[in-house]
Amino acid sequence: MKFLFTLLTIIATTLYGFAQQGTLAGKVTDKTTGEAIIGAVVFIKGSAKGTATDMEGKYSLPLEAGIYSITISSLSYKPADQTNIKIEAGKTTTLDVQIEENSTLIQTVSIVGTRQTNTEMALMKDLKQSEIVVSGVSGEQIAKSLDRDAAAVVRRIPGVTVMNDRYIMIRGLSERYNTVMLNDALTPSTETDSRAFSFDVVPTSVLDRILVFKSGSPELPGEFGGGVIKIYTKNFADENTTSLGITGGYRSGTTFQNFKTYNGGKTDFLGFDDGTRALPSSFPGNLNTVSNNELTNIARKLSNNWGLKEAGAIPDLRLSLGLNRRFDLGSIDISNISSISYSNTSQYNKVNRFRYYKWYEGMPASQRTEYQYLDKEYSQNARLGVISNWSFRLNNNNKLEFRNLFNQLGQSQVIERSGYQQSNDVDVQNVAQRYESRTIYSGQLQGTHDRNDDKTTYTWTAGYNYTNRNEPDYRRIRSQRAAGTGNPFEWVIPYAASTFDAGRFYSDLHENAFIGSAQVEHKFTKGDTLTENQPKIRAGVYAERKDRTFDARWMAYTVADPSQFNASLLTQPLSQLFTQENINPATGFSLKEGTNPTDRYDAANTLVAAYIGGSLPVQDKLNLSGGVRVEYNRQQLETTRFGGVPVKVDNPITSFLPSLNATYNLTQRSLLRGGYSVSVNRPEFRELAPFAYYDFQMNAEIQGNEDVTTATIHNADVRYEFYPNPTEMISFGAFYKYFKNPIETYILPSSSNSIFETNNAQSAQSYGIETEIRKSFLNLSNSSLIQNMSLVLNASLIDSKINLGNKAENQAKERAMYGQSPFIVNAGIYYQDDAKDLQVNLLYNVIGKRIFAVGDNDAPSVYEMPRNVLDLSITKGIGRHLELKAGIQDILNQKVRLVQDSNNDARISSVDDDYTTFRRGSYSTLGVNYKF
DSSP, X not given: OHHHHHHHHHHHHHHSOOOXXXXXXXXXXXXXXXXXXXXXXXXXXXXXXXXXXXTTSEEEEEEESEEEEEEEEOTTBOOEEEEEEEEOTTOEEEOOEEEOBOOSOOTTOOOOSOOOOSSHHHHHHHHHHOSXXXXXXXXXXXXXXXXXXXXXXXXXXXXXEEETTTEEXXXXXXXXXXXXXXXXXXXXXXXXXXXXXXXXXSBGGGEEEEEXXXXXXXXXXXXXXXXXXXXXXXXXXXXXXXXXXXXXXXXXXXXTSEEXXXXXXXXGGGTSOOSTTSOOTTOOSOGGGSOXXXXXXXXXTSOOOOOOEEEEOOOEEEEEEEEEEEEEETTEEEEEEEEEEEEEEEEEEEEEEEEEOOOOTTOOHHHHEEEEEEEEEEEEEEEEEEXXXXXXXXXXXXXXXXXXXXXXXXXXXXXXXXXXXXXXXXXXXXXXXXXXXXXXXXXXXXXXXXXXXXXXXXXXXXXXXEXXXXXXXXXXXXXXXXXXXXXXXXXXXXXXXXXXXXXXXXXXXXXXXXXXXXXXXXXXXXXXXXXXXXXXXXXXXXXXXXXXXXXXXXXXXEESOXXXXXXXXXXXXXXXXXXXXXXXXXXXXXXXXXXXXXXXXXXXXXXXXXXXEEEXXXXXXXXXXXXXXXXXXXXXXXXXXXXXXXXXXXXXXXXXXXXXXXXXXXXXXXXXXXXXXXXXXXXXXXXXXXXXXXXXXXXXXXXXXXXXXXXXXXXXXXXXXXXXXXXXXXXXXXXXXXXXXXXXXXEEOOSSSEEEEEEEOSEEEEEEEEEEEEEEOTTTOSOHHHHTEEXXXXXXXXXXXXXXXXXXXXXXXXXXXXXXXSEEEEEEEEEEETTTTEEEEXXXXXXXXXXXXXXXXXXXXXXXXXXXXXXXXXEEEETTTEEEEEEEESSSOOOEEEXXXXXXXXXXXXXXXXXXXXXXXXXXXXXXXXXX
């Protein structure tokens, strides 16, 4: 709270006293006819201030005293620039402007600039001119927040929510229903258990804009349900600059507190393991193939790194270095944007976990509690990111772009679990030690070529994606004692290998993808007339080959000889439990292989698509667009079950995906959109692989199913959009989706831990309404404090229902779709004073309750409850080169609360029980950026 008080004091001090204002007013008319131009834009260059003319062509714009440059523009008219416009305090400056209709194509103009795409005005223009329903966020708005990666940014977009700080849900649909593209190339999945792109690998410093396409179009991928997300990174430098940034972070409850870790590798701080956790090079491929005498020596080769150490958590550190360069090589204009970012952060969560037996009316929770745990979770995260984007302008008609994105992320985690387990009437103390590293590289070479008549454009892309996810030496062990006694805890070492008793788990995923695409677009124009609303036709092809190998292996310590075992070993400290002398075939432990044949699979996916489409103005106000896309997709996966029984998946499917979109321009500033499309949703490799994975945190097993098939989705959208001026928008929309054979998570009947499996449901439907408001306060008051403010607000109301069909056993046949939120609200108040180089932003986010874990009659579903999140950030420029940025994220620090729907009525009330609760902790940052 002291930090918050300091920030508010800075705000109040800085904003005190504003200069008296003047007014710029006038009328905009047609130069030839003299008629008033309705909706013409009057904009102040280099700022976010502007207005539009009324029904009489008149405008009025309050401004602080000073000298301004102004641009006046309107559809089908040439822009008019006015410079050195003097505004005096308390006076009105009259500026009447005549603008000339742009009716001819001037072919002698040489284009030497590059269109800015990361500003609010550019984003609004793209949204308005789009042929389909699309939402987005600009790089300019991203820079105003404290968001550190793309996962935090996209939650500001209407209908978008984020799960686990990584995965994106659009319109309440889980991450599997969304397709992600990075610079127009499909991104790889970084997860072994789901079809999901981890958005936290893309830092905000390299983002140009993010667009979310919510209706289908022939040139978009045919696989989506919620939407297609396009992430664009910066690729063109306007000037030569070098920037250096450093930010420190303080998280309440973590920073400077005691923090548990274990001995890792020397390169953990760079986001990857140096081999410390890897199996020794001489370690056999299967322990079942070696003799008992050899097994002891082999087991002793594993490092005894089970002990924990404790130290104070230092403040988080983030560093960034940016290099922008622009130069000429002969007649070729070359631009390069390169950036290196690094972060090292820590987080401690104190998590309460519960599980209950089946609910009966009148039964108190104390009698239904299966277990009650307190988890102390310690996580250290390191990320190293590099981006290098090159642009080569060969001439006015030909451009090449070479984009490269590399991210290395590593997470080291310790979980100490204590509590009570009623089923065995024991107190427990369990420990899990986990390390995960993720490597992503994405590269694209893209060419854009225009014919001299500017009617035909050719584009092509060649890309390569690489993904690696390594989880070396995931260690888990349990201990227990009779409940309520003072007896020492004893480690649980079974006689047979167990996934969660003294187990060591290793997994490695490698995926390579090669991508190629080409498109031609031709515009039909009448004579020399240029209009934005004109007939076009486009056709293209897309091809992708993806290959994945996944290899998991696990083993566990067991009692070597029960008749001679030295039971006193079970009370030794964890750091001494698996020393070499305790691993012996007589009185100590042995190591047993637990790996199943299904723990390894090879998979490949071949996708070939072709499409043809375009747009056709039916009349001046109505424009139709659409076409058809044909996708041939072949999924292949091979693994083996026990007994050497092979599992081979080979699913070749051809999908015809039509789409039709209509845009009706009600006025120059308002329009109505509608769209219909057919799309598909394919199973991911992991969902087809019959590989079972034990999740320590969820205390559940997750497994695949080779019988999952492709789902078909029918999408319908309608939206009204109003654009008062270039940086403002108001929209209202509705959507409906029908799913045939949707892919959904089921819970399988089990007498022990929950088992989650992927399968096809019978059908589902999802529908909702959305609104978005981007409003400047410029014309609301004479106070410059108010005039420098703007509002961004978006909200969604969504409902869904899934019919599980006859495949659902011991659970409701109908329920909401997994992860679906009934409402989403994002709001932001932005203050920007260009004269003082000051920005102050207050952002708010909340989502409705959604299914976190699917349940059945014996273990009901778990819901994530609403949580209000409030962020404050302040940015202050000092001179031309220095910028300070400070803020607090999650000021309210409300509890994260997962609740079990104990009575299975799909509502959360007083009879329902907490499943998981914790607080993330408010997060304060202070940073400085210097631009050379």
